[in-house]
Each structure stands twice: as C-alpha cells, then as structure tokens.
Amino acid sequence: MPELPEVETVAKSIEKHLIAKSFKSIHVNWIKTLDNFSLSDFKHKVKGLSVARVYRRAKYIIIDFNEVLLAVHLRMTGKLYVVNSIKPDQKHISLFLKFDNKYLIFEDTRKFGRFYLFDNLDYLNNKLGIEPLSNNFSKEWILENIKSKNRQIKSLLLDQSFICGIGNIYADESLWFAKIHPLSISSAIPNNKLIKLQTSIVKVLSESIKRGGTTIRDYTYDFSYVGNYALNLKVFNRSGKKCLRCKSIILKIKVAQRGTHYCPNCQTNK
DNA sequence: CCATGAACCTGGTCGC
DNA sequence: TGCGACCAGGTTCATG
Numbered sequence: 424m425p426e427l428p429e430v431e432t433v434a435k436s437i438e439k440h441l442i443a444k445s446f447k448s449i450h451v452n453w454i455k456t457l458d459n460f461s462l463s464d465f466k467h468k469v470k471g472l473s474v475a476r477v478y479r480r481a482k483y484i485i486i487d488f489n490e491v492l493l494a495v496h497l498r499m500t501g502k503l504y505v506v507n508s509i510k511p512d513q514k515h516i517s518l519f520l521k522f523d524n525k526y527l528i529f530e531d532t533r534k535f536g537r538f539y540l541f542d543n544l545d546y547l548n549n550k551l552g553i554e555p556l557s558n559n560f561s562k563e564w565i566l567e568n569i570k571s572k573n574r575q576i577k578s579l580l581l582d583q584s585f586i587c588g589i590g591n592i593y594a595d596e597s598l599w600f601a602k603i604h605p606l607s608i609s610s611a612i613p614n615n616k617l618i619k620l621q622t623s624i625v626k627v628l629s630e631s632i633k634r635g636g637t638t639i640r641d642y643t644y645d646f647s648y649v650g651n652y653a654l655n656l657k658v659f660n661r662s663g664k665k666c667l668r669c670k671s672i673i674l675k676i677k678v679a680q681r682g683t684h685y686c687p688n689c690q691t692n693k
Numbered sequence: 694c695c696a697t698g699a700a701c702c703t704g705g706t707c708g709c
Numbered sequence: 710t711g712c713g714a715c716c717a718g719g720t721t722c723a724t725g
Contacts, residue, residue, distance in 0.1 A: 425719090426718060498719050498720070499717070532704070679696080680697075
C-alpha cells in the first residue's frame with residue numbers, strides 16, 4: 424500500500440498529536456510486529472521518553488526520542504493513527520500505544536507491518552538509497568547511476584537500496600510520464616528519457632503528497648481524511664483503458680512479480 | 694550482478 | 710451460495 428507520499432502523509436498527520444508526549448504503555452496483539460525488540464526493551468528504553476520529532480525516511484515513519492527512535496514500516500496494509508478511545512471489538516489491531524488519554528493505533532490486516540527500535544538512523548541509512556525528494560537526486564545522479572546498472576528499469580525503481588520510497592504505483596506512473604517501457608534495460612535508456620524520468624519521479628511524488636496520497640482501497644490517514652491522488656493516475660490500474668496520451672490500450676504484465684501497467688505505443692525502448 | 698520464486702498474511706473479486 | 714484461483718500499495722531470503 425503505502426509508498427513515499429502515503430508514508431509522508433501519515434507521519435505528518437500523527438506528528439502533531441505526538442510531539443512532546445510520552446508513551447505510557449504498549450499493548451501487542453501480534454507479537455511479530457515487534458521486529459527487533461521485546462516488550463521488556465520497550466519498557467526499559469522507550470516508555471516515558473518524550474517524542475522530539477516525527478518524520479519520514481524512505482517508507483519508514485520515524486518517531487524520534489533523541490536517544491532512541493521507533494521506526495514503523497506499514498508494508499502492504501498497515502495504518503497508523505491516533506484515536507481518543509479504543510473499540511474493543513475492532514479487528515486487525517496489531518498493537519497500540521497509550522499516551523495522555525489517547526492511543527496510537529497500528530492496524531494491519533495482513534500483519535506484514537513492523538516496528539523497529541534503533542539507537543539512531545545508521546542502520547537505515549546504510550541500507551537505503553537516495554531520497555528522491557532530496558536535492559541530491561539530480562539529473563546528474565540519474566544519468567550516472569542508472570547507466571551503471573544493467574537492470575530492468577521498473578525493478579531498479581522498486582529497489583529501495585537504489586532509490587527509496589518509490590513503490591508499484593509511482594514506478595508505473597513515472598515510467599509512463601518518461602515514455603519508458605518498464606522492461607527497458609537501464610544502461611540502454613537514452614539520456615533524454617532518463618532526464619525526463621528524474622523530473623517525472625519528483626513531480627509524481629510531490630503532487631501525490633499535495634493530494635494526501637493515493638487511495639485505491641478505502642484508506643484514511645487521519646480521522647476522516649482521504650487521499651485522492653487516485654483521481655490523478657495515468658496508467659496504474661488502467662489496463663484495458665485508453666492511454667491518456669495516444670489512445671492505445673493500456674496493457675498489464677508482470678515485472679519483478681508486480682502487476683505493471685504501461686502503454687505499448689508510447690512507452691518504448693524495451 | 695541480476696532475475697525469479699517463495700514466504701510472510703488476510704480479504705476481496707471473479708468464474709463456474 | 711459455495712469454492713477454488715488469483716490478486717493486492719512491500720520486503721527478504723534462497724537459488725540459479
């Protein structure tokens with residue numbers, strides 16, 4: 424589910440509730456949600472600490488206490504939100520944290536989501552690639568780094584150790600804007616298309632953040648708020664429909680085991 | 694270095 | 710209505 428824009432939206436929406444607060448307790452229904460720490464670790468290292476900042480790094484939501492941090496990955500179906508009271512019969516609550524008289528809820532139907540406890544960002548920084556919305560993500564960076572790989576371009580865009588934050592939706596959208604076939608070998612893509620790809624990625628991600636992310640299933644981030652970038656999608660989930668540029672029929676194939684949507688007429692250089 | 698397939702989970706949809 | 714097959718916004722690990 425969530426890619427960079429959705430994670431950014433979630434981080435922003437919970438930040439205002441959590442700043443300067445401290446968690447009093449944790450209640451875990453699905454123990455695997457705690458990836459690299461235990462209930463005892465939480466009690467000794469996190470409980471009582473004041474939240475300094477909440478932000479996004481790649482697809483992780485970081486709750487930063489200065490001396491330690493909690494990193495939350497939503498994976499496919501995770502939802503993180505604040506409520507005033509718990510509904511006892513609510514399904515799919517993997518865990519919740521209590522603070523003040525409120526609760527930070529982690530709801531996750533497919534149970535893939537994970538919480539991590541780190542001393543600092545070193546571990547994540549070492550394994551994650553460039554942030555596509557940072558200044559370092561330039562045309563020069565794209566040309567140098569994509570040319571140096573021999574990978575199917577869509578697969579490369581999904582590789583979090585290369586560029587982080589792009590997922591299945593925005594990979595397809597970015598490639599459509601840049602007119603690149605998703606199976607193109609990265610080293611063989613012409614420079615002008617790679618330059619276009621750089622601007623497309625930045626445009627697609629930042630526009631989605633403005634709109635609060637994409638909603639394909641019903642997905643709410645902050646009480647009643649619903650992202651509406653889905654209304655803006657050009658190829659994703661549009662197989663069988665006409666390309667909005669050339670009227671050809673959008674096709675759906677598998678690339679890197681992911682459903683991949685593209686226009687066979689205007690996305691070329693396979 | 695790179696591609697593929699399985700695993701981790703639950704629920705929705707589609708065809709018969 | 711029921712049932713099986715397949716699909717889903719992500720990541721990791723094993724294998725060739």
